[in-house]
Amino acid sequence: MPGSVLRIVKTYQCLPLLLAVLAGLVLTGCSQPENIITSVHTLNQRIASTLDTDAVQLSYSPRPAPLPAVRQLKPAGQPVGMSLLTSLRLGHCNVGQQIAQRNSALGRLEDGLMRLQGDIKLLQGLKECIKQPKSAPLVDELQRAIEAKSRQLQFDTAHALATDKALRNALDIGAEPLQKVDPAAFNTALDALTQIVNWLQQPGPQPHLHEWREQLAQSDYLNRLSRSVVSMRLKLRQLQAGLPPLTRATGCDSKGVPQRAKVLRNVFMQFFINDVQADLALLTTQFQQYQPLLRQLADISPQPALTGYLVRLSEQGQQLSKVSKSFVQPWQEFFANCGFTPGED
Structure with a gap:
């Protein structure tokens, strides 16, 4: 009996401290996280x-x-159909493999800047293919395809800017402000975007494009x-x-x-x-x-x-x-x- 009374007394002595701790936990849980604002x-x-x-x-x-929705930015019109290029039977050129890759399941899923890079490679491949002796019977068709694809570059650029998820992630206005200013995180994201903007000004084959896009996609x-x-x-x-x-x-x-x-x-x-x-x-x-x-x-x-x-x-x-x-x-x-x-x- 005396032991029970002692335990009860100790419990009541600790109660104010316990309540204070619980109150602190409640306030911490309810408070809004701090940010730069x-x-x-x-x-x-x-x-x-x-x-x-x-x-x-x-x-x-x-x-x-807000950043305009994809449907608002997608260009009107239709790109040069891959069926036309496929029908030319360009297996004797490197571009033939590029056309096959574009027609594959993975190729059809490619979008945004990566698709734009693929379109640029395709145009370069067509220009190289027309110079080959085996392309002599197809010169007229290849020339028409090159002209059509060249005219389409603005369409391809517009489509890439409209649909690229990594680029849209960077350019959008975020749902939350920064918790704090972080020079390292800023420099990484800014460098990736700088490289992409430089590439867009002079687009061509670029092995690091995927890496830059990943950096933008993973950073808010x-x-x-x-x-x-x-x-x-x-x-x-x-x-x-x-x-x-x-x-x-x-x-x-x-x-x-x-x-x-x-x-x-x-x-x-x-x-x-x-x-x-x-x-x-x-x-x-x-x-x-x-x-x-x-x-x-x-x-x-x-x-x-x-x-x-x-x-x-x-x-x-x-x-x-x-x-x-x-x-x-x-x-x-x-x-x-x-x-x-x-x-x-």
Whole structure:
């Protein structure tokens, strides 16, 4: 009996600690994972707490237009039929094997940039085949096939840009922002996209094309970078629009400098200058390196819908810089009206 009482007493002594641990687990499970935009939400909460107001409602809106769907980008018309090339019986040329591979089950599944590379190899093969002596009886047919395939290159490029899953994965705006800025992941994805853009400007046989596509397919870094830049811009603009006149809200429009104004100054220095501005610098630096590739792809694309999307996306970094400068303006007025000097304690 005494042992039972002792166990009960010990259990009750441990109960507060147990409840605290459980509460911590519940809060951890319910909290949202932090990401590169968390600093804006923290700044929002700190400003609201200092001014004793409700926090501004921040949301990902208005949403930018998404990457156009495949069906919107697929070019109209029909490519040169493989049946025509098959009927030419080009077994005496290397291109005959290429035609057979394209007609195979695996060949029919090939799409996007890999299919475009196959089309380019096919055209080169036809040009080589027409020079061979055994092709003499087929010269007219081969010449017509070469001309038709040459005219079709723009169609093939449009089809590749519309359907390539790896490229679409990189160019889309992600569902979530970055957890953090990762230079290594960024450089890997950017290098792969750079190589692909260079190849599209001068397409030809390229043994590393599949490798570059795999790197883009397996990385969500570029699309999440775009999401981060857009989200940061939207939420900073919303926060600025929701702020009251800071000088009046802190009492700096009367004699003296109220304590609330001093606290708000510290909030701005700690949570905007140290945190938000640091995140802004990292994002804009990476997006500035990404932006030229978007512009180059816009120039390559034969589809107006894709060109327009890429141009708009390429402008997001500059728009974020403009919004961040605009966000700072009322704070500069607040500092001046309250007699604060940036960097003072």
